[in-house]
Amino acid sequence: MKSIIFKIPEFPHLSETFIVAQIETAITLGYDVQILTRRLIETEASKIPTRILKYDLLNKIIVENYKIPKNKVLRLLKWVFLIVENFKSIKAIFKYHGEFSKFSLTWLYQLHFYKQFNTAHAIHVQYGTNVNPLDVLKKVGFLKPSLIVTFHGHDVFFPISGYIHNNGYYDNLFGFGDLITANTPYLGDKILKLGCPNELLKLIPVGVDTDFFYPITSIQNRKDILRLITVGRLEEVKGHKYCVEVVKTLVKQGIKVELTIIGEGSERLNLQALIKEYQLEKHVNLLGAKSQEEIRSELCKHDVYLLLSVISFNGLRESQGLATLEAQACGLPVIVFDSGGVKYTLKEDHTGFICNEYDTEEVSLKVKEFIINPAKLNAMSDNAIEFVKNNFSQKVLNEKWRTIYQELNNG
Incomplete structure (x- = not known):
């Protein structure tokens, strides 16, 4: 059985369900999977999603540990032993050490650690910032898998995390990698501008498990209160305050509307203060973080999904917006700002609306359209379900990945 190694910064990171979905894809396609991570997160058993348990992912983890002795003498003796053990790769070892400005015993330990993966079909790295040292090992001819x-998203905006600068940071990856993927044309364009060759890049969106996200209840024949919802960590880039602004505008006009915000983050206190300032305590509910099951349940109780994300102080934008797809899969039309790659997750005036960034008045008008014309809400609801099923369902994307993995194998 061919194997794929997934390299992930930390696991299980319970908020990054799209990474678990990618791993599930490989397993579904018949690959043996291992998960390589720098940090194993200790998580209460009761909080681990069923999909992680279903595929026994916790038993597929390899922690990135080079097993370097703390004792200096033992460290040197083991280093000599590794030179002998890896003597057939001595040219690659010299080349690898030559890639660094200073000599360190660590480099050989690192190279030896990655030797165990040379029988794999591919190593699939999540996040560009997590590629080191695979790009260098590939450059010197030591790493065999694709x-x-x-x-x-965040891995293309320099300085990344405030300290990683673009001084040829991805040159080795773009020169010696086998495939780069991005979820939207927006993110793909950012990667190309960093120097990625066109032929190396493929656009593959993050998919939705439509067997999990589906409409449990119909939006038709509900009460006269229009229920809005948005899901995401409470950070500036997600634009939750603009959702509150929309509710303020609608309530002032006497429109019966409620907003539910799911998520936690640094903006919670600011949002609480804004809700209080606008006297919207009866109209806006901050529910905090919720499980995937709880999110699905809440989506199916609401009518319209909002994602009013904006550019953050450091230039970050939403690269795709998985939550808009999950919402549509549950039958909710979506209204979004034209920011980043979010607009690629819906079909304008068919499954939702794309509004100018920061224009909460335009968003308010679009919400009112659903109130004035309930038939449009119902039609868009049906359209949204079909749109996601035909373009973003995990089943559709599994087939795309089947082709990609096979092509890499044949290459």
């Missing part, structure tokens, strides 16, 4: 790197 190297795939999937970017997710």
Whole structure:
């Protein structure tokens, strides 16, 4: 059985369900999977999603540990032993050490650690910032598997995390990697501008498990209160305050509307203060973080999904917006700002509306359209379900990945 190694910064990171979905894809396609991570997160058993348990992912984890002795003498003796053990790769070892400005015993330990993965079909890295040292090992001819790197958004905006600068940071990856993937044309364009060759890049959106996200209840024949919802960590880029602004505008006009916000983050206190300032305590509910099951349940109790994300102080934008797809899969039309790659997750005036960034008045008008014309809400609801099923369902994307993995194998 061919194997794929997924390299992930930390696991299980319970909020990054799209990474678990990618791993599930490989398993579904018949690959043996291992998960390589720098940090194993201790998580209460009761909080681990069933999909992680279903595929026994916790028993597929390998922690990135080079097993370097703390004792200096033992460290040197083991280093000599590794030189002898890896003597057939001595040219690659010299080349690898030559890639660094200073000599360190660590480099050989690192190279030896990654030797165990040379029988794999591919190593699929999540986040560009997580590719090191695979790009260098590929450059010196030591790494045998195909190297795939999937970017997710923050990993293209320099300085990344406030300290990683673009001084040729991805040159080795773009020169020696086998495949780069991005979830939207927006993110793909950012990667190309960093120097990625066109032929190396493929656009593959993050998919939705439509067997999990589906309409449990019909939006038809509900009460006269229009229920809005948004899901995501409470951070500036998600634009929750603009959702509150929309509710303020609608309530002032005497429109019966409620907003539910699911998520936790640094903006909670600011949002609480804004809700209080606008006297919207009866109209806006902050529910905090919820499980995937709880999110699905809440989506199916609401009518319209909002994602009014904006550019953050450090230039970050939403690269795709998985939550808009999950909402549509549950039958909710979506209204979004034209920011980043979010607009690629819906079909304008068919499954939702795309509004100018920061224009809460335009969003308010679109919400009112659903109130004035309930038939449009119902039609868009049906359209949204079909749109996601035909373009973003995990089943559709599994077939795309089947082709990609096979092509890399044949290459």
